[in-house]
Amino acid sequence: MACPICNSNQYSQTLFIKDYEYNINSSEKYLNCSSCKLIFRERYIEEKDEEILYEKSQYTPVKGGIIYDCLKKINAYYEKKVIFKHTSNGKSGKKITVLDIACGKGYLLRELKKNTNINCYGIDINATENIDDVKFIQSSYKNLEALKKINAKIIIINNFIEHVEDLKHIFDIINSVKKDSIFIIITPNSDSKARIFFKNCWSGYHAPRHKMIFNISNIKQAFNKCKSIDLEIHKMHDPFTNIISFINLYKELKNSFSLFIFLKLIISPIFIFTNIMNKNRIIMIIKKK
Numbered sequence: 255m256a257c258p259i260c261n262s263n264q265y266s267q268t269l270f271i272k273d274y275e276y277n278i279n280s281s282e283k284y285l286n287c288s289s290c291k292l293i294f295r296e297r298y299i300e301e302k303d304e305e306i307l308y309e310k311s312q313y314t315p316v317k318g319g320i321i322y323d324c325l326k327k328i329n330a331y332y333e334k335k336v337i338f339k340h341t342s343n344g345k346s347g348k349k350i351t352v353l354d355i356a357c358g359k360g361y362l363l364r365e366l367k368k369n370t371n372i373n374c375y376g377i378d379i380n381a382t383e384n385i386d387d388v389k390f391i392q393s394s395y396k397n398l399e400a401l402k403k404i405n406a407k408i409i410i411i412n413n414f415i416e417h418v419e420d421l422k423h424i425f426d427i428i429n430s431v432k433k434d435s436i437f438i439i440i441t442p443n444s445d446s447k448a449r450i451f452f453k454n455c456w457s458g459y460h461a462p463r464h465k466m467i468f469n470i471s472n473i474k475q476a477f478n479k480c481k482s483i484d485l486e487i488h489k490m491h492d493p494f495t496n497i498i499s500f501i502n503l504y505k506e507l508k509n510s511f512s513l514f515i516f517l518k519l520i521i522s523p524i525f526i527f528t529n530i531m532n533k534n535r536i537i538m539i540i541k542k543k
C-alpha cells in the first residue's frame with residue numbers, strides 16, 4: 255500500500271501492534287514510510303466496523319471512569335491554556351463560538367465553557383444530552399451541513415485526526431468554513447521518546463483505531479495539499495498518555511512473561527517521571543485565508 259502522504263511504496267519498518275486497551279488477542283499491521291516517516295495502518299476500516307471499535311459502552315473516551323475523568327479534566331485545563339495562548343481568544347470580551355469535532359464526553363468543551371464568553375458545541379457520533387451548557391450534536395464529522403450551521407470561529411480537532419481514514423475529509427471541513435476561522439489540531443507525535451521507550455506498547459498507536467501517526471515534518475507535508483491556509487506547528491506536553499503505555503506494558507507482561515519486559519516495567523516510572531517535561535504532542539494552528 256502506498257503512503258497516504260507521499261505515495262512512496264518503500265517501508266523502513268512493518269509493525270504488528272496489539273489492541274492492548276480493548277482486545278489483546280487482536281493485532282494490526284502498521285507500516286513506517288521510509289520516505290516521509292509516516293506510520294500508518296495498512297488496512298482500511300469501513301464505517302460499519304467503526305461502530306464496533308468505538309462502541310459506546312466500551313470505548314473509554316465516551317464511557318469515562320473515575321480516574322480517567324479526573325486525569326482528562328486536568329489535561330483539558332492545560333489544553334485550554336495552550337489553545338488560548340495560540341489564539342489569544344481567552345481574554346477578548348467578544349462572544350465566540352467554539353466547535354469540538356469528535357469531542358467524546360466533551361472534557362475540553364466543559365473546561366472552555368467556564369469562560370462565559372464562549373458558546374460551546376460538540377459533534378460526536380456518540381454524543382447524547384447537553385451538559386453544563388455545552389450543546390452536543392450526535393453526528394459524523396463528515397456532516398458538513400451541521401458544521402456550517404454552527405458557524406464556529408474556532409474548530410478543535412483534538413486527538414482525532416489520527417483516527418481519520420482519509421485526510422480528504424479534514425481538508426473538506428477546512429475548505430467549507432468561512433475566512434478567518436481557526437482550526438486547532440492536536441495529535442500524538444511519532445518522534446516522541448515514549449514511542450522509542452514503550453515500543454509496540456506505546457499508547458500513540460491505539461491499534462487498530464489510529465490510522466496515521468504523524469511527526470511535525472510529515473503532517474506539514476500533508477497539509478501542503480490544503481490551499482488558502484496559514485499553518486503554525488508547535489509541540490505540546492502530553493502528561494498522561496504514558497500511564498496508558500505503562501498499563502499496556504503490564505498487559506503485555508501478563509500475556510507472555512519476558513524478563514526484558516519485566517525490567518522495563520520496573521524502570522518505567524523513572525522514564526515517565528523524566529519524560530513529563532518533554533513535549534510529545536503536535537499542535538497545529540490553522541488560519542483560514
Ligand SMILES: [Zn+2]
Binds near residue numbers: 257259
Ligand atoms: Zn510517506
